[in-house]
Amino acid sequence: MIEQPYRLPTGGLIDRSQSVDFVYNETYYKGHPGDTLASALMANGEHVIARSFKYHRPRGVFSAGPEEPSALLTVGYGPRREPNTQATVQPLYQGLVSSSQNCWPSPRFDLGAVNSLISPFLSAGFYYKTFMWPGLKGWMQYEKIIRKAAGMGEASRAPDPDRYEKSQGFCDVLVVGAGPAGLMAASAAALSGARVWLVDEQLRMGGQLNRETYLIDGMPATEWVANKVQALEQNPRVKLLTNATVFGAYDSQTLGIVERCGADAFQPDTRQRLWLLRTAQVVLATGSIERPLVFSNNDRPGVMQANAVRAYNNQYGVRCGHKTLVFTNNNSAYRTAIDLANSGQTVTAVVDSRKQVEPTLLAQLAELGIRHIGGSAVQDVRGKLSIKEAQLISSDGSQLGESIECDCIALSGGWSPNVQLHSMVGSKPLFSEEHSAFVPGEMPAEYHSAGACTGSFALQDCLSQGAAIGTEAAVSAGFSGMEQTVPSGGEDTLPATEALWQVAKGKGKQFVDLQHDVAASDIELAHLEGYQSVEHLKRYTTLGMAGDQGRSSNVNALALMAQLREEPIAAVGTTTFRPPLSPVALGVFGGLDRGQHYRPYRRSAMQAWHDARGAVLQEVGLWRRAQYYPVGGESIDEAYQRETAQVRAKVGIVDVSSLGKIQINGPDSPEFLNRLYVNNWLKLPIGKARYGVMLREDGIALDDGTTSRWGEHDFLMTTTTANAGPVMTHMEHLLQVVWPELRVRVSSVTEHWAGMAVAGPLSRETLQGCVTDLDLSNEAFPFMAVGEGKIDNVPVRVLRISFSGEMAYEVYAPADYGQGVWEAIVRAGEIHDIVPYGTETLGALRIEKGHVTGAELDGRVTLGDVGMLGMANPKKDFIGRVLMNREGILDPKRPQLTGLKSVNPEEPLQAGAILVNTPEMAAGVDKLGHVSSITYSPEVGGNIGLGFLRDAAERRGERIFAAYPLRDKIVEVEICDPCFVDASGGRMRD
């Protein structure tokens, strides 16, 4: 076999001195650096590389860029396998492994092509109409089979092993697209002093210039590009990104860019990088793409964009066939015929639907001996896996013409400006009759356009417009404009497109959207069935909804619909473009924020001690808290029940550092607290703590906790762990927005204080063994007293407050000294059998005591629900004062806080269970309330819980049921007082 039989002997921007080995469908091939996977496959004569989505028709390469609808391959293998990769943008690299998809056993012989035989039935909406019967269930069963038959490649199910990055960017002027206009705009803006980013989606800057044989300032355009790029690279204010797509434009000139930095390696250091770029001004020089023409069998392998055939000839040194026929409705495709002939390729004819053509072009063809057929069109194509001949017809469809032998048809239906990014910033594209295409409409002041995306197709216009717009953008960004010299691009023919939206029908389907297999007949059907608006058309036929977002198909489809509706194209309008412009790997949005880096991790100052003691950790918001400290292979239940019993019998210590701590200073602090909490705060003495509940303005409980007074203007508030942030925000809102006249400052000091609670009948003795400079006797330091002392010479704050119902103290030490202070307390407690306990025991103790926490104050609960209505002082103003008295909130039928006890003490309860009167878990049963917290209580000797229950107080002692239908569990419970231990409160006071 000849190596690379379709590679031209000379030419192209590839490095012929080196070869690159790659695999396609388990066979080895060779290409060159500079190739894309598509150009390398074509150089090797592989022209049928895919099967179509719905009909399994053979497909080849259609384009040479990101508009590619057909040449979709799976690239990579194992966990790096990436399906639906456009071969036309995939850079070739050593060891690349690729395979065809959607076909079995091969793209040349595909059994799924039976779909093609029944294609008359597979029109738009067919699946929905046929398989919806018998109802949804039927559709869901059929859908699996249909998806398989009409599938694309399959993604790897293994975790993505690659590294992705996210970066932040800032500049003054962003230029999107590095064709002639973009290069000039970037140079001009940089000359004016702006920080410029120039981003291009191709591996090589230059855009269309790499595919043409233009001269700029007398030198080959590619040389001019190289000089320009080099100059920009040397400018420290300019950043160049290649192989990067600006995939979305968002508010405040923020743009999303995906850089495929590792697309040229199997196992790159970083596969993709996401840039979030903030800029002052944006120049869109996004160019245009060539539209296909709509005729029968226009999807056959070998039918390609004329521009792509030119690109493979000029940029890659690859011939797309041996006998090429050019079919066009404009002047640009003549360049394809001329370039091919100059490279020694055979052009059998140029078929032009226009009757009038510029004489200079005709003269050029004549000089090269290329036949010209005017006023004609290709009606149909013969040949299936490759083209054999093209059947011509007069362009008005009146007269059948000759058949011309060819194996490649290079077609051009005119040029469509790339207006997707324009559309994303709110510019509605306008239809231009002159260009037979949509051009950008009015844009926000910070956005500018230059070059072919505005409909300026001549090289000289692109160069001058780019320079002018680049300067304009720099000036808008606040720089003084410096005029950039514009090079000479020479004479250029304008396309002079004469619309030809559809050729008279031949024998085969006339495809509009090649990727989704939508044909002109589907659009006719949609019209017939009333799906006539563009948005309906799109959804009914799935036109433009594939990975290429209809880049090559949208305008043709709109034109066909306009003809059917007998309206101008402008009246039909266009669909809205949304990010991402091109497919973006999901991994890049995650970046490095995966696994344990997904979110930050808050560590207590005593974390090392917990780890050393073998504590099992539990996630509580961002905190990891010790849940329990198992001893000798204990289970979680055994561990916390032991810890709980030991706290009640002797003494225990728990890390409470995660509680929110807010320092409140300023002369109006008492007044502020008085307005914040429902109870009285004006007369709290220095050296005392008080329990308080705060409401939201709508009358629902927000949080509870204690606040202590340490000086005339110095208070320390604690909040629940979960509400530390929201309470802080609430207080800041009140102080800055509602009562800015109050002289109060609040600071979050959660991180500054390590907190530990020492609880149990021997807690005082324990602390007396380590605290100095503070008299802890009951007389000097009664319940709710607070004071400053020292432990191991570290100044600490001690508060005599209890969450467990036992005699208890909270000790706060500066965080850096937290672990030392903790260890000192544990040492002092050793003779009292002190036990470290975790959140599980913390919960068990407070449930036994009937103390509410976040599980009860869940954002739906009122003061009355938790039996604290008497705490509120209605004579003062406080947040929630008026709306807490709403009828629904004071309704006596609201469920009330209650205790619950399993009738069979061994039977555990389930948080979230519904309380019902009867043991039947039937729909519509009267729901009386729910279980909010559960534990095993060593004190009670059975399973208990807290919950909310209608008429709880009246029903004490009765038995009801806690139902949990999801697990089919139902437990008989006795209604009891929410306080299970020491109801009089003697233990914590004496």
Add this chain to the structure above:
Amino acid sequence: MIRIDCPQCGVRDYTEFTYGGDATLQRPTSDCDDQIIWHDYVYQRENPRGLLRELWQHSQGCRCWLEVERNTVTHDIQSVQLASGGSVSGGTR
């Protein structure tokens, strides 16, 4: 992504901020016991097309509550000032 010019910190991404709703609301006075007035204060909101004065807290920055004038159609921000009415200490940024 909306960018907000915090008077304390400069231009920052809106992801650093927390939305606080309508800035034109006035909390009823402490002697007002009319539930209807309180209900309107807590629940009733206009949803204007065009300029809206709204509150944003620079929660990942200086923690200041800001009054931001934003166009709800274009997301253009016309002005930003401290909600407390105070000025930035140390003069203008």
